[in-house]
Amino acid sequence: MAPGPVLSCEGLRRRFGGIVAVDGVGFVIQAGETYGLLGPNGAGKTTTISMIAGLLQPDAGRIVVSGEPVSTRAVAVRRLIGYVPQDLAIYPDLSARENLVFFGRLYGMPAARARERASEVLELTGLADRAGDLVKTYSGGMKRRLNIGLGLLHRPRLLILDEPTVGVDPQSRNAILESVESLAGEGIAVLYTTHYMEEAERLCDRVGIIDHGALIAEGTRDELVSMVGGRDRVRLLAPGDLGAWAAALAGREWVHEASVTGQGVDLMVTGARGHLAEILAAAAQAGVTVRSVEVTEPDLEAVFLHLTGRALRD
Amino acid sequence: MRAALLICAKDLRSRLRDRSALLVGIVVPFGLAFIFSLILGGVTGRSQAIRLGVVDLDHGPVAARFTGQVLPAVARSGVVTVRREPTAAAGRRLTASGALGAVIVIPRGFSARVRSGGPASLTVIGDAASPISGQVALAIAGGFAAELNRVRLSVAAALRDLGPAPPPAAAVRRLAARAAAAASPVTAQDVSAASRQLDTKSFLAAGMAVFFLFFTVQFGVTSLLEERGDGTLARLLAAPVSRASVLGGKLATSFLLGVLSMAVLEVATSVLLGASWGDPLGVAVLTVAAVLAATGIMALVATLAKNAEQAGNWQAVVAVVLGLLGGTFFPVSEAPGVLASLTFAAPQAWFLRGLGDLRGAGLPAVWVPALAMLGFAAVTGAVALARLRRVAEV
Numbered sequence: 089m090a091p092g093p094v095l096s097c098e099g100l101r102r103r104f105g106g107i108v109a110v111d112g113v114g115f116v117i118q119a120g121e122t123y124g125l126l127g128p129n130g131a132g133k134t135t136t137i138s139m140i141a142g143l144l145q146p147d148a149g150r151i152v153v154s155g156e157p158v159s160t161r162a163v164a165v166r167r168l169i170g171y172v173p174q175d176l177a178i179y180p181d182l183s184a185r186e187n188l189v190f191f192g193r194l195y196g197m198p199a200a201r202a203r204e205r206a207s208e209v210l211e212l213t214g215l216a217d218r219a220g221d222l223v224k225t226y227s228g229g230m231k232r233r234l235n236i237g238l239g240l241l242h243r244p245r246l247l248i249l250d251e252p253t254v255g256v257d258p259q260s261r262n263a264i265l266e267s268v269e270s271l272a273g274e275g276i277a278v279l280y281t282t283h284y285m286e287e288a289e290r291l292c293d294r295v296g297i298i299d300h301g302a303l304i305a306e307g308t309r310d311e312l313v314s315m316v317g318g319r320d321r322v323r324l325l326a327p328g329d330l331g332a333w334a335a336a337l338a339g340r341e342w343v344h345e346a347s348v349t350g351q352g353v354d355l356m357v358t359g360a361r362g363h364l365a366e367i368l369a370a371a372a373q374a375g376v377t378v379r380s381v382e383v384t385e386p387d388l389e390a391v392f393l394h395l396t397g398r399a400l401r402d
Numbered sequence: 403m404r405a406a407l408l409i410c411a412k413d414l415r416s417r418l419r420d421r422s423a424l425l426v427g428i429v430v431p432f433g434l435a436f437i438f439s440l441i442l443g444g445v446t447g448r449s450q451a452i453r454l455g456v457v458d459l460d461h462g463p464v465a466a467r468f469t470g471q472v473l474p475a476v477a478r479s480g481v482v483t484v485r486r487e488p489t490a491a492a493g494r495r496l497t498a499s500g501a502l503g504a505v506i507v508i509p510r511g512f513s514a515r516v517r518s519g520g521p522a523s524l525t526v527i528g529d530a531a532s533p534i535s536g537q538v539a540l541a542i543a544g545g546f547a548a549e550l551n552r553v554r555l556s557v558a559a560a561l562r563d564l565g566p567a568p569p570p571a572a573a574v575r576r577l578a579a580r581a582a583a584a585a586s587p588v589t590a591q592d593v594s595a596a597s598r599q600l601d602t603k604s605f606l607a608a609g610m611a612v613f614f615l616f617f618t619v620q621f622g623v624t625s626l627l628e629e630r631g632d633g634t635l636a637r638l639l640a641a642p643v644s645r646a647s648v649l650g651g652k653l654a655t656s657f658l659l660g661v662l663s664m665a666v667l668e669v670a671t672s673v674l675l676g677a678s679w680g681d682p683l684g685v686a687v688l689t690v691a692a693v694l695a696a697t698g699i700m701a702l703v704a705t706l707a708k709n710a711e712q713a714g715n716w717q718a719v720v721a722v723v724l725g726l727l728g729g730t731f732f733p734v735s736e737a738p739g740v741l742a743s744l745t746f747a748a749p750q751a752w753f754l755r756g757l758g759d760l761r762g763a764g765l766p767a768v769w770v771p772a773l774a775m776l777g778f779a780a781v782t783g784a785v786a787l788a789r790l791r792r793v794a795e796v
Contacts, residue, residue: 175633
């Protein structure tokens, strides 16, 4: 395998008429790393990955996969890339096995190897027992699994998954996420686009937040969360006079804000989980009986809100 | 090339599996050719000869010549069958019942009146239900009457040269016999109509085949638009395959479906309907040229559409207009004015003309029609390819 990142792209720019869909996007993905491209619908995610997959020519910028430049005319480099489009890209009038063998052969496999690899992917995606049935008879979840299986068929170094869980039932969604988690262990670099914050948090080693065609932030989850101050909200429900307890807590170094509400006390703290015992001990000392505790840690949704002023799913 | 063949094989498998291509490419054209040949086969076809009757009330030498020489000669052509009936009433009854298409009646005293130079006529009994049979019987009777008139004029001219004295009857009979035996000095030989024209069954088979060819080839080129709409085009283009291979695969699908449907129809209509297509090599040349022309035109129409459904609608309109213009249902080459010239704007017309020329003049005659169709293919195909590159984008 070539040294250096599996994917390196820089300064990607693409315009459609008067609209700039992607404006200066750049990032790298290492082998075995899952990189999430997080952004709302229309942010430029699909345009970015279409350029990386060689489907769309950038107006400017450079894309390199395992040392080989990518463009719409560069055919050979596409053997290194697996692409799972957002929409189901499978032939309904063919069986799952026929779909897999067809694309296997298209990726240059000899017929026997394509059949062998198709069987492996059918096992991997749990479709082996329906391998000979026409795809049009499959459930939505089975089609999704086949859609992803086709991207893995030729053992790519870079797998691009464009919102693979859109419209998928929870059970199939979980199966898809588990499959993606296992890919990193096999050394595959994964580029995963989603507008589901929880998917990005679960799967991705690093996340790039894209909005209006530009990459506005990038890093690990903790790095991104630290951008919004990294403060946790602790909401304590308790009856009675809470003023003394709140004042005692406000004096702690890790408490940034303590306020008495109608039903209890709200705290903004650093490292809430590590200080819960101390908070409850202070309540006991103040003679307060705490009925419930709710800790809200900052997430990528909060980061996006912080950076753009909008929610991810607006 | 390998990728194009893989895409072509995949498309052929899908098309044959959903049976739409088989239906449009083979079943419907064969069915229509079969139905039309049943309806129209009696006009000029060979299995449905026109049934004529003849009633000889005269029993004279002229009548004997008509029933013994003229009618058997016509019957040997296979166009008509002739049977004798005893009376005009019997002939009229059989015509009315449909057992006979028409009956020619030779009236009593016919020979005597012809030989004396007096007025004589043959009677044709037809029926409104069999207008073509009536016309054929009238033409046969008219032809015989014209021949008799030629003999009478020849004899009259010869007697005028002999002077005013009345000639002996024996001399008149000799003159009449010589005139009757002499060949007509001027005859019309209808080469294009007789030998360079397809018989009804062959015309119907070829017309239906080439008409539906334009629908059959749609399945290849239009599938590019379908794949773009379904999202599979993105996956194809993400594979290590050039855009040219994808386009080549689609065009190859159209071409192979076209050739397959035409070949099956050519064999099936020959074996089952008795159609005669002509020299197989010439037919193959014309078929390949017609398939290429149809593929080019339908590909060009597809590139003008936004989606597969719109392309299908536009292609159907173009196929029907060109089919009618090309004379696949009925000949339009004799239509007045510009319409006759427009016929040559349709590859279907060149295909049918090529088959006619092949029958009349042999293999060398197919090159002009074949080159005309290849011209259509080259022009429309080049424009379509340039435009298809834009279609093959996601």
